[in-house]
Amino acid sequence: xxxxxxxxxxxxxxxxxxxxxxxxxxxxxxxxxxxxxxxxxxxxxxxxxxxxxxxxxxxxxxxxxxxxxxxxxxxxxxxxxxxxxxxxxxxxxxxxxxxxxxxxxxxxxxxxxxxxxxxxxxxxxxxxxxxxxxxxxxxxxxxxxxxxxxxxxxxxxxxxxxxxxxxxxxxxxxxxxxxxxxxxxxxxxxxxxxxxxxxxxxxxxxxxxxxxxxxxxxxxxxxxxxxxxxxxxxxxxxxxxxxxxxxxxxxxxxxxxxxxxxxxxxxxxxxxxxxxxxxxxxxxxxxxxxxxxxxxxxxxxxxxxxxxxxxxxxxxxxxxxxxxxxxxxxxxxxxxxxxxxxxxxxxxxxxxxxxxxxxxxxxxxxxxxxxxxxxxxxxxxxxxxxxxxxxxxxxxxxxxxxxxxxxxxxxxxxxxxxxxxxxxxxxxxxxxxxxxxxxxxxxxxxxxxxxxxxxxxxxxxxxxxxxxxxxxxxxxxxxxxxxxxxxxxxxxxxxxxxxxxxxxxxxxxxxxxxxxxxxxxxxxxxxxxxxxxxxxxxxxxxxxxxxxxxxxxxxxxxxxxxxxxxxxxxxxxxxxxxxxxxxxxxxxxxxxxxxxxx
Ligand SMILES: Cc1cc2nc3c(=O)[nH]c(=O)nc-3n(C[C@H](O)[C@H](O)[C@H](O)COP(=O)(O)OP(=O)(O)OC[C@H]3O[C@@H](n4cnc5c(N)ncnc54)[C@H](O)[C@@H]3O)c2cc1C
Numbered sequence: 001x002x003x004x005x006x007x008x009x010x011x012x013x014x015x016x017x018x019x020x021x022x023x024x025x026x027x028x029x030x031x032x033x034x035x036x037x038x039x040x041x042x043x044x045x046x047x048x049x050x051x052x053x054x055x056x057x058x059x060x061x062x063x064x065x066x067x068x069x070x071x072x073x074x075x076x077x078x079x080x081x082x083x084x085x086x087x088x089x090x091x092x093x094x095x096x097x098x099x100x101x102x103x104x105x106x107x108x109x110x111x112x113x114x115x116x117x118x119x120x121x122x123x124x125x126x127x128x129x130x131x132x133x134x135x136x137x138x139x140x141x142x143x144x145x146x147x148x149x150x151x152x153x154x155x156x157x158x159x160x161x162x163x164x165x166x167x168x169x170x171x172x173x174x175x176x177x178x179x180x181x182x183x184x185x186x187x188x189x190x191x192x193x194x195x196x197x198x199x200x201x202x203x204x205x206x207x208x209x210x211x212x213x214x215x216x217x218x219x220x221x222x223x224x225x226x227x228x229x230x231x232x233x234x235x236x237x238x239x240x241x242x243x244x245x246x247x248x249x250x251x252x253x254x255x256x257x258x259x260x261x262x263x264x265x266x267x268x269x270x271x272x273x274x275x276x277x278x279x280x281x282x283x284x285x286x287x288x289x290x291x292x293x294x295x296x297x298x299x300x301x302x303x304x305x306x307x308x309x310x311x312x313x314x315x316x317x318x319x320x321x322x323x324x325x326x327x328x329x330x331x332x333x334x335x336x337x338x339x340x341x342x343x344x345x346x347x348x349x350x351x352x353x354x355x356x357x358x359x360x361x362x363x364x365x366x367x368x369x370x371x372x373x374x375x376x377x378x379x380x381x382x383x384x385x386x387x388x389x390x391x392x393x394x395x396x397x398x399x400x401x402x403x404x405x406x407x408x409x410x411x412x413x414x415x416x417x418x419x420x421x422x423x424x425x426x427x428x429x430x431x432x433x434x435x436x437x438x439x440x441x442x443x444x445x446x447x448x449x450x451x452x453x454x455x456x457x458x459x460x461x462x463x464x465x466x467x468x469x470x471x472x473x474x475x476x477x478x479x480x481x482x483x484x485x486x487x488x489x490x491x492x493x494x495x496x497x498x499x500x501x502x503x504x505x506x507x508x509x510x511x512x513x514x515x516x517x518x519x520x521x522x523x524x525x526x527x528x529x530x531x532x533x534x535x536x537x538x539x540x541x542x543x544x545x546x547x548x549x550x551x552x553x554x555x556x557x558x559x560x561x562x563x564x565x566x567x568x569x570x571x572x573x574x575x576x577x578x579x580x581x582x583x584x585x586x587x588x589x590x591x592x593x594x595x596x597x598x
Contacts, residue, residue: 020046020150021355023169023184025157025197027054029133030323030340031190032140033070037348039147040074041504043355046182047144048155048171050191054141057216057302058132058255058262061233062090062110062334064445066482067341068126069568072496073503077126079139084131085257087112089231093439095392095432097239097411098290099226099252104238104396104411105432106230109439110334116440123446123473124485125496130233132255133337157196160187162318186351187319190344193307195325201316207309207379209328213269214304216262217281220297223289224258231257237288238396240407249393250288263288264331269305276301306330308383310375314368320347327375332385332438335378338445343371349503349566350454353593358530360594362453369452377444381470385438392435395427437470446473448482454565455480456572456588477555483568486549488537495543497550501564505531506571506589511551511558512538513577520582524589528598532589563588 024034027049035047063084071077091112095104110128111120120127145151154174161168167187172179189197193209227235235252251264263285267274276284281298307328314326323340347367353359393399397410414424447469449462456479463476475484489495501507510517518534525532537545538558545551556562559577562570563585572588574581590598 017168018046018180018182020044020182020184022046022186022188022351023048023167023182024149024188024190025049025169026190026192026323026325027137027141027151027153028190028192028323028340029060029136029140029337030325030344031188032137032144033341034188034190034322034344034348035144035149035151036074036140036147037344037503038352039144039149041348041352042148043348043352044148046150046152046184047141048152048157048182050154050156050174052154054137055133057218057300058134058253060133060136060331060334060337061130061253061255062128062338063131063136064110064128064334064338065120065124065126066446067338068129069124069498070341070345072126073498073568074143076139076143079143080131080136081129083135083139084129085233085254087127087129089257090128090130090233092230092232093435094230094232094235096235096237098237098288099223099235100290104392104414105428107432107435107439109232109234111440111442113440116442119442119472122485123442123475125487125498130254136337157189157191159200160197160319162187167318185318185355188344188347189319189321189325190323190340191325193305193324193328195321197319198311198321198325201319201321203311203316203321203326204313205309205311206376207307207328209307209309210269210305211308212306212330213267213273214306215265215267215274215276216300216302216304217265217276217284218255218260218262218299218301219281219285220260220299221285221289221294222259223261223291223294226289227254227258238393238398238411239288240398240401240404240411249389250284252288261285267303273303306386308379310372310379312372312376314372314375315364320364320367322347322371326371327379329379329382330386332382333378333441333444335382335444339374339378342374342448345567346371353530358528358593362594363592366450366452366454370450370454373451374448381437381441381444385435385441388434388437391431392428395424395431397424441470442473443469443471446482449478450480450569453594454571454592455569456591458573458575475553477553477562477570477573479570479572481570483562483564483570484553486545486553487547488543488550489546490544494546498568500535500543501566501568503566505533505566507564508532508534508561508585509554509564510534510536510561511554512536512541513557513559514561516577517561517581517585520585523582524586527586528589528593528595530589530593561585563592565592 022045024047038045093109156172158170169182253262309328311326322343401407508521521534563572565571571592
């Protein structure tokens with residue numbers, strides 16, 4: 001028998017306790033992203049997940065600019081785009097009485113309106129796309145394992161104990177029924193909305209779980225002729241008599257254009273959960289589509305609860321939670337998976353810096369300080385958006401209707417040339433306008449501003465919003481803000497500003513008049529033993545401010561400097577070149593890393 005050496009080493013059979021630096025529980029967006037980021041940074045990690053699969057229903061899909069930027073940073077943007085429905089096809093959210101029936105209205109969403117497109121394009125090199133969770137998770141898991149993550153499916157987290165040096169985690173191999181211990185320096189609980197890790201460390205929460213019930217029906221049917229001309233991800237159907245509990249509204253969501261779909265229904269959480277067999281599911285699909293004869297293949301049904309709950313602290317000792325474990329809310333605004341990925345992006349570089357001895361353990365406390373306010377904001381926004389749907393029903397008058405016939409009458413009244421009809425049309429204008437807070441909430445999507453000891457103030461106050469902070473993102477370089485976007489480059493290449501500040505280091509950005517910062521940064525990198533690069537922007541340097549846009553958004557003099565963290569937030573800035581730039585930079589970076597006085 002020939003023996004082939006394919007360059008792959010055999011996986012060693014563990015003897016005794018399995019050891020790693022970071023154990024990640026969960027392979028959802030938060031867990032698989034955490035594993036990927038740690039692996040990218042060369043940190044040994046194991047990711048376990050209870051089931052034998054990655055996501056088995058489409059769930060998350062709207063993938064916003066910040067998440068896409070993170071994928072760009074990881075070099076996997078192309079892989080995500082290859083499996084995603086393009087930005088141009090996600091925009092026309094439709095309200096109707098059925099897919100084949102009358103339209104009540106449309107709203108251009110996710111930055112596809114001409115009035116909003118500039119805001120979105122000025123803010124980021126990436127645009128919002130649609131990629132169902134069933135497609136995204138395999139990409140994240142695959143890239144994590146390629147870069148070094150040890151992935152264990154059918155492996156359940158049971159319990160843990162922690163001591164001064166690490167965490168002992170008991171896990172169950174669900175294939176063999178055997179239990180074993182994994183010893184990790186740190187543990188990340190990314191185990192979803194019913195997180196056992198969060199419960200075990202007693203995270204404090206505000207809010208309530210299971211405030212409303214929802215049912216998903218997935219199906220296949222080619223309905224391109226009804227939707228191709230108004231491409232969208234979401235078609236909301238207001239249909240008398242079509243409700244399972246609650247009001248007569250269902251969501252028809254595109255999974256793949258235009259032959260795979262997901263219907264979401266509300267049901268009364270205080271009643272027995274509905275049981276829907278295949279025939280009933282087919283009937284619901286045909287009703288909402290308004291196509292009584294349509295051939296439909298039902299591919300699945302499932303139930304889930306809507307929550308309004310967020311953790312106010314995210315860590316206990318060496319154990320952290322991320323994702324739905326710390327923010328639990330309805331899908332409105334499409335924030336769940338996006339925020340989960342960003343949680344992990346915030347945490348992974350800090351763990352790497354502490355594990356490598358580059359930062360003090362106190363850096364890890366800043367995860368909670370920075371991300372808990374984000375969790376609160378998105379949970380409140382998503383629930384408010386969900387409740388604001390009622391305005392559309394109120395505008396239509398269907399909430400007052402006593403029966404199906406009255407509901408139809410109320411919906412019809414919007415067509416009447418009467419004072420009542422005119423009032424209804426005016427109310428619909430206002431109700432549709434309000435939905436911008438769900439579908440074009442750019443400020444909520446991008447406007448995270450961090451306050452913690454990993455941000456060093458330059459004395460400037462936090463930016464004051466000039467427009468509605470939920471709807472509009474405002475770029476700034478005040479420490480705590482995200483690095484503003486601009487295109488830079490030279491005659492051969494074009495870069496987004498974020499491309500100049502990779503995830504594996506701190507980056508100091510300056511202009512030609514600030515070239516003295518480069519030597520200062522080299523000195524500080526040596527002194528602190530921390531990777532730190534300098535980028536000088538200007539003609540004849542690494543990159544040029546091609547459109548002269550960077551000069552307009554950097555908010556510091558050309559001789560000033562911005563210190564950018566691996567997660568692209570501004571750690572510190574200097575408005576001009578001080579007499580001793582090395583001293584100023586040393587003090588700032590040491591402070592960010594919790595190494596004051598070093
Ligand atoms: C219908 C619907 C539509 C949505 N649309 C969007 C959207 O458009 N955009 C968006 O950003 N978000 C959306 N979301 C929200 C999104 O799905 C969640 O926010 C996201 O899945 C959270 O990721 P997570 O990794 O924290 O948790 P999950 O995805 O729930 O993953 C939890 C992981 O933990 C594992 N696990 C659990 N317990 C254990 C255990 N004891 N041991 C080992 N492993 C365990 C599970 O196997 C799983 O891998 C939507 C949700 C729904 C229901």
